[in-house]
Amino acid sequence: MNKALMGGYGVALIAVMLALCLRASSEQLSSRECENLGFTGLALCSDCNTLSEYVKDKELVSDCLKCCTEDSNDATTKITYSGALLEVCMRKLVFYPEVVSFIEEEKDQFPSVQVQYVFNAPPKLVMLDDFGHQKETIRIDNWKREHILQFLREKLKPKPLASN
Structure with a gap:
């Protein structure tokens, strides 16, 4: 084979490899x-x-x-949700002081959020629709308390005020 032909194959091979790498990284x-x-x-x-x-x-x-x-x-x-479950393992709570802080000091601001203790579960929010069906699950292991607050304020539908 002549060098020009081999050079063309080399360029084509590099182009194919680059395309495969880009495709793999964007999957x-x-x-x-x-x-x-x-x-x-x-x-x-x-x-x-x-x-x-x-x-x-x-x-x-x-x-x-x-x-x-x-x-x-x-x-x-x-998208907003009607409620949420905050799932966490009671034994692992000690490793998540921000989640503990939210539960103890802020959770009462969100009557549609229920805390559920699930053995060995990482801290996560399970977002619920109007019928109480699970729509989305979000892990909150590394979230700060203020991030949990902000997320719930943005994603939970406000409760209608009780009429007298």
Whole structure:
């Protein structure tokens, strides 16, 4: 084979490899795979880009990008829920002081949020529709109390005021 022909194959091979790498890095993972990695699917892709500025772990950022939601202003970002279950393992609560703080000091602001103690469960919010059916599960292991508050204020429908 002549060198020009081999050079063309080399360029084509590199192009194919690059395309495969880009495709692999942009693949989406299932919600279970993301949850096992500690991602909820609620992270916006712009959050992953911000993460990459502070955390130099390329694999972590790649996993984040595989589990994130594209930033948008469409109706899906405006979804609200009728209630929520905060599931947590009572034995593991000691490892989650922010969740404990929320339960003890802030939970009463949200009458539609119920705390449920589930053996060996990581802290998570199970969002419920009008019929009490589970619609979305969000892990909150590393959330600060103020993040839990903000999320619930944005995602829970306000309770109608009782009329006299």
